[in-house]
Amino acid sequence: MHVPDGFINAPTSAVTGVVAAGAIAVSLRGARRELDDRTAPLAGLVAAFIFAVQMLNFPVAAGTSGHLLGGALAAILVGPCTGVLCVSVVLLMQGILFADGGLTALGVNITDMAIVTTVVSYAVFRGLVKVLPRGRRSITAASFVAAALSVPAAAVAFTFLYWIGGTTDVAIGKVATAMIGVHVLIGIGEAVITALTVGAVVAVRPDLVHGARDLRQKLRLRVHGELVDAPAPEAAPVAARTSRRTLWVTGLVTSLVLAGFVSFYASSNPDGLEKVAADKGIDKKTGQHASADSPLADYGVKDVSDARLSGGLAGVIGVGVTVVAGSTVFWAVRRRRAGDDVSATATGSV
Structure with missing residues (x-):
């Protein structure tokens, strides 16, 4: 559903750019509460995984394909604010490096694919988790429903933006x-x-999943007639680090395999927005992408003639760049939170 340049007029694109910038600013503050030393590395990995899976277009119907948007997945795994940042990082990398999604339409894409999908899916997810029986199956079921609803919600959002600022005259x-x-x-x-x-x-690690945090019940003890939270049991530090490292490495390898190899077998049919745009004439004023001359444009490496190798290398490079960019952002957010915690402790001790 990457919107190219020319679908939405400049004023509407500018407004969505302001909305996107504001949402990212709010999300940066919110992500400080969601991320810690355990989950910050996972957030960078989630961004890379979304990038990889978005390369895997699957057939839908009538010559149309679809791909993951990722807002629901990111929100449930690492939190809604961090989720907005994850998808935004992916969209930025795709727009700049791969000429996928217009640069003037970046605000439209972030608003539609990052903000709308994350907000809608996480609201649905939290509502379902509260009424479903407590357990891992409920988390999975709620994830399914939330993700399913987030995609048509993004379609509605695009339709609304087109109604306001579409550049072609289509009913x-x-x-x-x-x-x-x-x-x-x-x-x-x-x-x-x-x-x-x-x-x-x-x-494998429910303690690392933001949406599953309610599964971890705190033990409460009665001390001198009052209920207090019991100290968390001490886990073996080395074992915990190894488990997180194993999860991270497994996720990264999976992302590289998906983007570098499996993507070659993805559907070549246009995705939902491309198909609708071509059928209805929305794409009449589509402009050339500002990054059309990028060495990685259209998910291929320039001057590499073998299509399989070219696409595979582009996918691997994309995963690598995204995981580095995402991890840098989330570690910076985590360090900022650590600084805030130190300042608060120092202030409280004065």
Whole structure:
């Protein structure tokens, strides 16, 4: 659902840019509360995994394909604020390096694919978790439903933006019907990928999953007639580090394999937005991408003639760049939180 330059006019794109910048600023502050030394590395990995899986277009119907948006997956694994940042990092890397999604439309894409999907999915997820029986299966089921609904929600958001600032004269009813219809189907694929991934991580390390934090009940002791939280049991530090390291390495290797090898077998059909745009004439004023001459444009390495090798190398480079960029952002956020904690402790001790 990457919106290229030319679909939405300049004023609307500028407004969405302001909205996106404001949401990122809020998310940077919110991510300080969500990230700690254990989860900050996972956030960078989540961004890289989303990048990799977005390369795997799956067939939907009538010559159309879909791909993961990732907002629900990121929000459930690392938190909604961190999730917005994860997807935003992916969109920025795709726009600059791979000419995927317009640069003037970056605000539109962040608003649609990062903010809307994350907010909608996490609200649905938290609502379901509160009413479903407490357990890992409920986390997986809630992830499925939340992800499934997040995709048509993004389609509705795009339709609204097109209604406000579309550059072509197409009846909004036709756009809405086509966009929502195909993205309901794509949402099923999003739900399957999200549920499988969340379920796999919850099964191995539920303590690292933001959305599963309610599964960890605090032990309370009665001391002098009052209930107090018991100290957390001391886990073996080396074992814990090894487990987190194993999870991180496994996730990174999986991302590299998906982007570097499996992506070659992805569907070549246009995705939902591309198909609707071509069928309805939304793409009449599409401009050339500012990064069209990038060495990695269209997910291939320039001057590498073998299509399989070119696409594989581009995928591996993309995963590497995204995990570095994402990890840098999230470690910086984590260090800022640590500085705030030290300042608060110092102030409280005065």
